[in-house]
Amino acid sequence: MIRDQEILNILLDTIERFVRERLIPLEQEVAESDQIPESIVTEMKALGLFGLSIPEEYGGMGLSMEEEVLATMVIGHTSPAFRSLFATNNGIGSQGIVMDGTSEQKAHYLPQLASGDLIGSFALTEPDSGSDAASLRTQAVRDGNHYILNGTKRYITNAPEAGIFTVMARTDADKKGADGISAFIVERGTAGLTVGSIDKKMGQKGAHTADVIFDNCRVPVSQLIGGREGIGFKTAMKVLDKGRINIAALCVGVSERMLDDALHYALERKQFGKPIADFQLIQAMLADSKAELYAARSMVIDAARRRDAGQDVGTEAACAKLFASEACGRIADRAVQIFGGAGYLAEYGIERFYRDVRLFRIFEGTSQIQQLVIARNMIRAAS
Amino acid sequence: MKILVAIKRVLDYSVKVRVKTDHSDVDLANAKMSMNPFCEIAVEEAVRLKEAGVASEIIVVSIGSKAVQETIRSAMAMGADRGIWIDSGEAALSPLTIAQLLAKVVQAEQPSVVLLGKQAIDSDDNQTGQMLAALCDYPQATFASKVTIADSKATVVREVDGGLQTLQLALPLVVTTDLRLNEPRYVKLPDIMKAKKKPLDTQTPESLGVSLNNSVKMIKVEPPSERKAGIMVPDVDALINSLKNQAKVL
Ligand SMILES: Cc1cc2nc3c(=O)[nH]c(=O)nc-3n(C[C@H](O)[C@H](O)[C@H](O)COP(=O)(O)OP(=O)(O)OC[C@H]3O[C@@H](n4cnc5c(N)ncnc54)[C@H](O)[C@@H]3O)c2cc1C
Ligand SMILES: Cc1cc2nc3c(=O)[nH]c(=O)nc-3n(C[C@H](O)[C@H](O)[C@H](O)COP(=O)(O)OP(=O)(O)OC[C@H]3O[C@@H](n4cnc5c(N)ncnc54)[C@H](O)[C@@H]3O)c2cc1C
Numbered sequence: 001m002i003r004d005q006e007i008l009n010i011l012l013d014t015i016e017r018f019v020r021e022r023l024i025p026l027e028q029e030v031a032e033s034d035q036i037p038e039s040i041v042t043e044m045k046a047l048g049l050f051g052l053s054i055p056e057e058y059g060g061m062g063l064s065m066e067e068e069v070l071a072t073m074v075i076g077h078t079s080p081a082f083r084s085l086f087a088t089n090n091g092i093g094s095q096g097i098v099m100d101g102t103s104e105q106k107a108h109y110l111p112q113l114a115s116g117d118l119i120g121s122f123a124l125t126e127p128d129s130g131s132d133a134a135s136l137r138t139q140a141v142r143d144g145n146h147y148i149l150n151g152t153k154r155y156i157t158n159a160p161e162a163g164i165f166t167v168m169a170r171t172d173a174d175k176k177g178a179d180g181i182s183a184f185i186v187e188r189g190t191a192g193l194t195v196g197s198i199d200k201k202m203g204q205k206g207a208h209t210a211d212v213i214f215d216n217c218r219v220p221v222s223q224l225i226g227g228r229e230g231i232g233f234k235t236a237m238k239v240l241d242k243g244r245i246n247i248a249a250l251c252v253g254v255s256e257r258m259l260d261d262a263l264h265y266a267l268e269r270k271q272f273g274k275p276i277a278d279f280q281l282i283q284a285m286l287a288d289s290k291a292e293l294y295a296a297r298s299m300v301i302d303a304a305r306r307r308d309a310g311q312d313v314g315t316e317a318a319c320a321k322l323f324a325s326e327a328c329g330r331i332a333d334r335a336v337q338i339f340g341g342a343g344y345l346a347e348y349g350i351e352r353f354y355r356d357v358r359l360f361r362i363f364e365g366t367s368q369i370q371q372l373v374i375a376r377n378m379i380r381a382a383s
Numbered sequence: 384m385k386i387l388v389a390i391k392r393v394l395d396y397s398v399k400v401r402v403k404t405d406h407s408d409v410d411l412a413n414a415k416m417s418m419n420p421f422c423e424i425a426v427e428e429a430v431r432l433k434e435a436g437v438a439s440e441i442i443v444v445s446i447g448s449k450a451v452q453e454t455i456r457s458a459m460a461m462g463a464d465r466g467i468w469i470d471s472g473e474a475a476l477s478p479l480t481i482a483q484l485l486a487k488v489v490q491a492e493q494p495s496v497v498l499l500g501k502q503a504i505d506s507d508d509n510q511t512g513q514m515l516a517a518l519c520d521y522p523q524a525t526f527a528s529k530v531t532i533a534d535s536k537a538t539v540v541r542e543v544d545g546g547l548q549t550l551q552l553a554l555p556l557v558v559t560t561d562l563r564l565n566e567p568r569y570v571k572l573p574d575i576m577k578a579k580k581k582p583l584d585t586q587t588p589e590s591l592g593v594s595l596n597n598s599v600k601m602i603k604v605e606p607p608s609e610r611k612a613g614i615m616v617p618d619v620d621a622l623i624n625s626l627k628n629q630a631k632v633l
Contacts, residue, residue, distance in 0.1 A: 004579055
């Protein structure tokens with residue numbers, strides 16, 4: 001936790017500079033090779049990017065939510081694939097342990113996650129359970145001092161790189177919904193755990209997802225998060241509430257980048273004898289984008305501040321994620337439009353962002369699921 | 384061995400400079416500010432000397448309004464041990480006044496090495512280090528591209544027109560840094576947190592006994608004239624011809 005404007009400025013400046021000098025020049029290369037160079041991963045670790053949100057006592061920076069979203073916005077100024085590699089350690093891949101882990105689990109795993117020596121992954125989604133996560137079918141059956149896990153997880157970010165997986169599995173077959181679900185920390189290399197081949201995606205090349213398959217995978221009882229059965233779904237939802245604010249912040253960051261690129265292009269590109277930025281129809285696209293971006297940014301910061309103040313931000317997080325990701329999609333579309341023919345060509349990079357940001361409306365809860373969450377909370381509060 | 388590093392807060396190198404509409408100065412409103420890149424090289428060199436066991440303490444000093452505290456904290460995040468902020472308010476200061484203020488700090492701290500950037504990228508004066516050396520009566524090595532300190536002596540390779548010059552100097556001395564001396568590190572984020580707790584002392588021109596008589600007056604600031612579009616030439620002969628006859632530079 002910084003809580004000091006000067007120090008926070010230095011932190012954000014340092015990240016901004018790393019993004020500008022080291023990451024932006026590599027965007028095209030990473031998109032083509034589908035791989036972040038090892039030397040850059042080493043630099044990211046040395047810089048401390050894997051431990052932004054992990055508490056200071058475990059070797060992280062312990063950033064407040066407000067500080068974290070500001071950092072995420074700056075990181076969003078380059079391809080989101082870079083962030084993806086360290087995002088799970090700061091978010092869904094570590095927060096289950098941070099929020100609900102036992103002190104032994106925290107002491108053992110968090111320092112390794114903070115340094116980046118270990119990559120954490122979050123395995124909730126399954127082939128037949130996406131938006132309806134509470135219907136998940138992966139089983140964990142107690143057998144003496146172990147649980148035996150069986151099932152398949154799908155689209156798991158950083159699965160090919162991960163050293164540990166936070167796995168949601170059903171410990172009580174009689175309870176069909178959320179109450180029967182528990183969360184486990186499963187180490188890579190545990191017999192019966194295999195990671196599938198890397199998925200081919202629309203965008204965010206360099207960031208990897210894959211299936212994670214459990215076939216009679218024996219996990220020691222000590223790996224049950226918090227040491228209690230039946231709270232795993234709640235853990236997952238708390239993790240996702242925080243994650244949604246961060247995804248919204250990422251949408252703001254990438255939108256800032258795309259709008260900035262579009263603005264500069266519009267100032268340089270001449271048609272009909274003047275810069276296209278002089279045309280009111282272009283100005284309308286720039287202005288609508290700016291206004292939406294400002295709204296999204298304000299929502300993210302407000303939601304983050306409320307969370308820091310200890311409020312329940314389920315509704316605000318869903319609102320911010322819904323609005324920021326949908327606005328990001330519109331801004332990406334306008335940016336491509338402003339680039340004209342160049343917007344459709346790979347060389348200019350903007351079509352890459354257009355594909356990259358499509359994911360934001362889908363993962364960590366689709367836009368429709370955010371709408372359902374918001375409306376459900378409204379109706380519950382009124383009745 | 385103590386090292387004193389003087390650092391300046393300037394407009395960030397990546398920012399496009401704009402002139403105020405009344406031409407009184409450069410427009411700094413809401414502009415991103417950073418440590419002068421040459422000063423950053425000076426801090427980096429000091430940190431390397433400390434890491435190599437040559438130096439034991441690094442003190443950074445900066446002059447200006449409250450905002451320079453942030454620049455001092457950045458230097459602490461890089462590895463400086465403590466800072467001195469000379470609160471000169473918003474006053475515009477000439478290189479001589481800066482050198483006079485720094486000389487007082489040198490007198491009080493008695494460092495073995497004083498490191499400064501060769502110039503600041505805002506006004507590019509390239510005077511402060513030289514004036515400071517004169518005021519302190521220290522030897523000086525400007526435009527350093529390599530600094531070695533051993534046996535109470537400094538060996539400094541300087542970048543000069545047409546090549547390199549190597550000097551051997553007695554301590555204490557003043558060194559100003561050139562671009563190729565080193566490549567400053569990316570600060571580790573946890574070190575930024577540590578910077579928060581390092582001591583920062585405040586001084587004023589009065590407390591140092593220096594009066595701010597500005598010997599330099601800025602009259603007018605003009606943006607550089609727009610570059611005109613170039614021409615395409617078919618071959619080398621045409622290039623030489625146009626350099627001779629049109630541009631008249633050959
Ligand atoms: C690149 C990528 C990375 C991912 N990383 C992870 C990860 O690390 N860990 C993890 O666990 N998961 C991850 N996911 C999974 C992601 O969270 C899911 O894809 C997402 O929750 C949607 O689930 P689904 O794909 O099964 O779609 P479905 O749930 O099948 O949804 C299909 C469509 O139906 C709509 N829909 C569903 N239910 C309703 C309803 N009740 N009312 C109205 N509309 C509805 C949805 O909005 C969507 O439009 C990742 C996905 C991708 C693509
Ligand atoms: C895949 C592909 C295939 C193509 N195939 C062909 C082909 O076979 N033959 C061919 O001749 N061309 C072809 N083109 C070129 C295509 O027709 C042009 O890209 C298109 O007309 C836009 O021109 P531009 O790219 O120069 O964009 P610009 O004209 O620079 O436009 C940039 C932006 O400014 C806007 N704009 C421009 N002027 C104004 C104005 N006065 N007021 C408001 N807004 C304005 C545009 O709407 C756009 O949003 C192709 C392009 C692509 C991408």
